[in-house]
Amino acid sequence: MKAIVCNQPNEFTMIQKQDAVRGQGEALVRIHRIGICGTDYHAFRGEQAYFEYPRILGHELAGVIEYVEQNEYDFKAGDQVSIIPYMYCGTCIACRAGKTNCCTDMKVMGVHIDGGMQETVSVPLSALLKTNELSLDQTVILEPIAIGAHAVRRAEIREGETVAVIGAGPIGLGVMAIAKSRGAKVIAMDVNDSRLAFCQAWAGADGIVNVLNQPDEKLLELNGGELPTVVLDATGNLRSMQDAFRYVAHGGRLVYVGLVKSDITFSDPEFHKKELTLLSSRNATKEDFDVVIDAIRTEAVDASRFITHRTAFEQMIDVFDTWLDPQSKVIKAVVEL
CATH class of the missing domain: 3.40.50.720 (NAD(P)-binding Rossmann-like Domain)
Structure with missing residues (x-):
């Protein structure tokens, strides 16, 4: 499958890599939208804290489940999903208090571990939110608004x-x-x-x-x-x-x-x-994502005007630099697969 890697500051490369391998308790998700955020811009420019290269960026994600085993969450192949990109341990003092957003062993997709700038990813079921009632554009903005x-x-x-x-x-x-x-x-x-x-x-x-x-x-x-x-x-x-x-x-x-x-x-x-x-205030929890879903339903949040720039996955490397220019007036750029 195709993936885009940030090898070092100011350098992206499109690569071919092995398809994502689904782990135990995970679902295989095909990515259809990737939102570009400040973290991605900072990482590209070499200004992001707690960051190491090379890294596959991307943590604002919308996709569709390709494969999942029978599960307690009732996820099925074909479900559209948002990914909560903050991988937490579940056992530390913060997680035990319900503050999974600041886990002591936090691994954020696209920052500490590889993110979603690739065609498929394997994701723990606990990190998925079903969004069949939303559009892909509405789904991809859930994460930044949840913050x-x-x-x-x-x-x-x-x-x-x-x-x-x-x-x-x-x-x-x-x-x-x-x-x-x-x-x-x-x-x-x-x-x-x-x-x-x-x-x-x-x-x-x-x-x-x-x-x-x-x-x-x-x-x-x-x-x-x-x-x-x-x-x-x-x-x-x-x-x-x-x-x-x-x-x-x-x-x-x-x-x-x-x-x-x-x-x-x-x-x-x-x-x-x-x-x-x-x-x-760090990251977000599932509760915050649910708040944003309700805000979209009541039209307090409008994805159609929030997303100002788009490009295809194959063209992202060529246009990414232009989004860094203040004259482009980017609010939210989205990559489509």
Whole structure:
């Protein structure tokens, strides 16, 4: 079968490899959609944390089961599925507490182990979600939006709260859409005006702030003279993540959704003065995927406008570089098989 390997930074190769071999308790899945995310871009550019080369990328996946034995989950050949790409041990302290998203021995497809940029994969049944009622396009965006859903759950966002989301990429957009579905007032923050406009059009953001233009004053103006009680940073940018402390109201919560390969510093007196709660949000759980499926059913999440760029599997290597160019205005690129 065909697969695309990232051999080293800035180098993809199409290869022929042995077909996936189904393991015990696994299903053989033929891949039909691959979403391209920030992790893939960072890995390609040599900027991804906890990453080794060579690696088959791809963890936003939609496919169809080709073969599966009789099982307790009632999966059958022909079922359309989403893959939850976070392979967990099931026995560590985090897994025993139901926090499989931060397993102590986490293996994320496309990061720690090979991912879905290949024609077939063998996947544990516990990592599959049946999506026969969704389209392939709706299925492939479940994972990035689920990361946003998990961050919203971590933040314990309440109806009527004002929430600022920094970063108007796919993850930030997912945070905004799910926060809006929870009844929050959402303010989108970014440095790109066209992306901020998309936040309003797609995610229904109630206000927008260009971080390059007096963001503190603009936040106060949009929220009746008060700062947001919840701020979620989905940038993966060191300066943004450190600046985010100053945007949170006294008694508020700051959630880091993005990851940066650096140490983060902040003013402890300011942190204590506000009695802030600082949280991280990693990956997602099945519960978060289920939240997104419901959001798609109720049209709170629209896959048709979220996916802005497409290419065939055989053409991906040729066009991948163009998606790295800000002028391409990519929100979500998808590879089709």
